[in-house]
Amino acid sequence: MTSLDDFRNKEFLDQITILNEISGTKDPEALPGLVALLKAPVGDTSIDYMVVNALNAVLSNNEPKVVEGLTDEHDGYRILCIRVAGEHGFKSAVPGLVAIAETEADPDRLMEVLTSLARIADPVGLPVFRLHLEHEDPFIKSSCIEALGKLGDEESIEYFRNLLIESEAPDRYEICEITTWKAIEALASFPLEETRAFLVSHLHHKNPTVRRIITDAMITIGSPVVPMLLDAFETGDTDMRILTANVLGFIGDRNGANGLVAAYDKGLAEDLNVRYALYEALGRIGTMKGIICLVDGLHETDELILMAVVGGLERHVNPGMISTLTDLICKADAQSDRLARAVINSKATRIFDALYENAGAGDALIASLSVSKDSEIQEEFRSLLAEIGGARAEDDLAKLPEVGVGARKALAADDSRSMCAMHRAILTDLGFEAFVAPDGEKAFDFIEQGEEFDIIITDMNMPVMDGMELVGKVRNTPGYEDIPIIMVTTESEASQQNLAEKAGVTAFITKPFKPDELKAKITEVLG
Template structure:
């Protein structure tokens, strides 16, 4: 006799106990009675919910019945069986679900079928995914795109490219469609020469979110993407393409990418300081001894920001040869020597400091520069290094460094994925009398806002991984207390076309790379009393 006999007349607790026993034991003998309870519910929310749970448990142990019931006229039962077949990956359900999807006009039903087929896996549903790439329902289109990528369907490359191209057209580029986002990821997953070359061609897509997705996708591919990315660092390549390609190569950190970057410097592919800065920073980010020669050559550049990037990279690669070269260059005096000393302080290059500390006058000049800094983070970093080195002289120099004072002045937030840029911002902002907070992407920056931090001015890069500058500013403007806080966005010269879009998100003004400390201070002063 079924334990469900006389079920409707039992007490609430008995009903729950019985259904729980069936759900756990998965006794297929109870299927018919469960179906009757499912089709004719008791109108008790808790009991009816447990009937569904028990039915799920039984069908999970009875693939044949779950597949058979896909043909039922009962819509709710059909949906339940579709989900069970997907959750438990019943391969035998695929033909029935494909028949169900053929010509279906119910978007919700089609989405349920596609979801379950995606869980079951396999290429049997490939034609269905292809047919729904451009479905008017975005959720269905996105599901189809994701599966096209998972199945690495080369036949869908042209359709995926169309999403990205359409999102780059006039009137479409201001918002990144979810379909475009997923199309980029699918193209990266397919990973053919055609798909990867196309992604690299869109490194500087007109939509900043698409640019970020392209960067993230290529970075995730790692070394496999390098042969295609290097096409963006070549004679005749656009300035923005070269900057973004260099950034990605730095994120990937592959030795073949290092060769591409060093070759670009050696052959002088660009004399633009923003491009050279991106290349030097990428070389430093890769962090191998092979790149030391290029980094040391970069110390000859007159651009102070490039020097900070070079010193940041060299600090993790310090050896006796690097220290000898630095002693030689600083010892020669002049503006170059002073520039290198300032960069060591700005970048908080404690390893280089450790090598130069015992070099007579050079060590003293460097210590004087550290003591003169107004940045407590600089003082803390070098104080820790001096304690590590130990000795009477180090103790005396520690005493020269002021302890952190309680902040009472204006506060600034600087957001950039470049460590050397953040170091420079700290130096400029503290020199201008601000207490700086820095973040490596928009998400990290918004975390400070969510935690209750208050800022008088915000400086943000445009292109960043995780969350780009425009998305960050858009979220910021929807946050109480930040509707009118001045936001200055940092761009390159060729990003003028993006400024209208940035202003719509809430950016107040722009400053173009490369810029000097005085230029940034003057720009901030325009918005502060």
Template sequence: MATLDDFRNKEFLDQITILNEISGSKAPEALPELVELLKKPVGDTSIDYMVVNALNAVLSNNPDKAIEGLNDAHEGYQILCIRVVGEYAIQGAAQKLVELASSETDQDRLMEVLTSLARIGDDSALPVFRSFLTHEDAFIQSSCIEALGKLHDPESVEQFKSMILDSEAPDRFEVCDLTTWKAVDALAAYGTDETIDFLVQKLHHKNPTVRRIITDVLVDIGSVCVPPLMNAFEEGDTDTKILTANVLGFLRDRAGADGLVAAFDKGLADDENVRYAVYEALGRIGSMKGLICLVDGLSETEELILMAVIGGLERHVNPGMLSTLTTLITKTDEQAERLAKAIISSRATSIFRALYENQSAAEILINTLIESKDTEILDDFRTALTEIGGEQAEKDIARLPQLGAGARKALAADDSRSMCAMHRAILTDLGFEPYMAANGEEAYEFIEQDVDFDVIITDMNMPIMDGMELVSKVRNTPGYEDVPIIMVTTESEADQQNLASKAGVSAFITKPFKPDDLKNKILEMTE
């Protein structure tokens, strides 16, 4: 075994070799001299760092020594031992850590102790974690919330609920603080009927970021959330119905689709916003009952809702649906025109390929496609026609216009496929080159790539990064202080729009809307 004798006088490379050997062997005999080197460093940053690594390795293999080190008077060594017992979940250290936490006054050291206690996961630490739930430091408080959630502490459930309820107070709801976020995660960690029901009830929290976090945890929990979500859909207001339908769509559980269809049949989706959300959810799930409901939705006349129907059917093309759609689109009436436009705008190339076999349907679709001003849409369908092949397809390809990129650029963010398709159609009609994103994070990546936008359109409620977060980041980006931002939302409460206005939103459009409404708003903001 490598020796630490006369270590300080050895050559640099020899010192590295010795410490590497000790780290590999984890030999307990080296511990006293390593501790001495820690307390009285060599002075070379690289060597001193390797001493710490070697100590960590040795202590990990000698838990009694690590626990003993928790009482050491040397602060650096004590902190190292605190980290080691946590990193390797040394159960015998829990009681000593509890004692340290109860008497510690330095917040940084307290955080170290609590972090290790949380990693060990011993129930003996529950009283300590509870005692810091009201600590003035948000990080300490949040660490304890997280630990209690992982340990499924029954005594903390009501306190976590209260934290979330209190976060909706008039002077607090505008910001999602760390403790609220952790309280949501903690309740999700329990996964009980009680905690899931509560999270579903708070799905329409006043803060958009909290709404996103609750949506994410419900999706992570999975199918057990379907019954309480359906109860909330049936009993909730319009905003709640929309949000629960969205979550049910993300869950992709057939029971959720069956529940939405049943609610639809009861007349609980008469509101256009709700109907739009239900169609989007059914398209994501793809159950038999859901597809039948989507086929019935081919009679919808509102452009945006019809695009949600087509977008859903595009994911689940089948002969029965194609037969119905062929019949409808070859009637050459106003509804046939709407359907053709929805297929093209939604970039429903699978449906297009199937309908193209019918000469009348093909002619209607090609005539609609020729009117498009979107280069990406034209390229998608040009590719589809190339794959179809044949003399007629070649003639139709020749009829398609060749377009250049728009002079101005616009960014649109929405997690809805049909809504993004609508934005594309509107923006290209106005001569913009559209950049599309499924959430705020994707949208902001374009800005980080130094793309200069003349207008930004964003949804409020989106996964990963919601519209409020996106707006805040954009407004804090040099050069984007005055770029028009239009928020498209289903939110009906005035305080939500007030919150968005404070963040920097320039104007609002409420879903579902007619294309001309958004066109006029864009022109108003950019001319």
């Protein structure tokens, strides 16, 4: 006699109690009764659901019965056994699962079997995954790609490579297919120099989402891919140099920084966009050679590049750098003004704190701060001056204007800290309340939270969610169908702008640009 005897005639609460007890004890004696209840349900949704849970618990402790159930005539019980086999890694179930996968015609049931085989991760399943690589269902195909990558199937590498190559075909590059995504991840899982070099060679893929996936894969691999990225920087075109510098910065390996400095010394960063990316990367990594290179960059005259330099140095303040910066700012020339603005607009509070000790440098910084219309910047430095204290700081606080929040709102997304700072400075100068985000996902969070923007500015290449994906999501949001969107890019290929226009971008501006150029573009799109 078991607890399930006369189950159907028991009260609802008694039935719940019995099923909960079976789930907890995993009593094998309850298996026949549970199977009977599964095949002939009680009819109450709650009870029938709990029967499945109890059966799952009992089967998780009974591998032979799971294997036996793989050939059961009842479809629901058979699928439950398939799932339990995968969930609990029952290797003895592999031959049975393989047999099913070889002949299963129903896509949903085949996906259940492949998912379980992938979870068990037994090499015996390799032929089945290879068999279904050409399946018409992209999700089954991608599941097989993912499994073969996790199982380290080197025989499939060539197939994965071809998928990535084919994804750049003129009639396919506009969409990042799930199979392309999984092929990249599979290739990245192999600890082989040839596969890593192949991925690096496709870093500047025609599709921005594919570029982001490859970038994420490179960052995950980390230090082993640094030599290949440095080679690509030296031999690649402008776009490749920008992308490899960005990835090296996110990886944060010292060898990457030293290699970038060596490339800089060879004259490989003459292009302003390349130099900007290189400075940003050196700031993220922070080696001695990199900091020296950044200090040399204090003589740059382009405002955006100078902000990248100052933003990088802000992370690595040291006496030597502060001494050099003090001397430059105290010269009271055009470069002094540019440097002071860069410190303020970058919200480089550590540098400000160190420079303020010198009266001449402090006066230059206060003069630059006084003309800022950014309420957030004003508040940040007001707090710092209050913390510094003293009569001089109090006098300087009194000189600062009261700045209100702009009547209009603007959103800017860029993974570059200095670019975000530049956007803030430009937008607040135009009277906007500026919202900035380091990627598309965080930018879209503002919209989902109910913020209403008059204009959106976004970079094309960003981690997590790239600019193209952000534009697509924005355009599918009620009320944002016609909001002006400006895309900031370094891309030289016309195909990239065509993609962005199809996604819904209103206008473009190419880095590097002067603040007045972006101001003019904003004014233009707002009419």
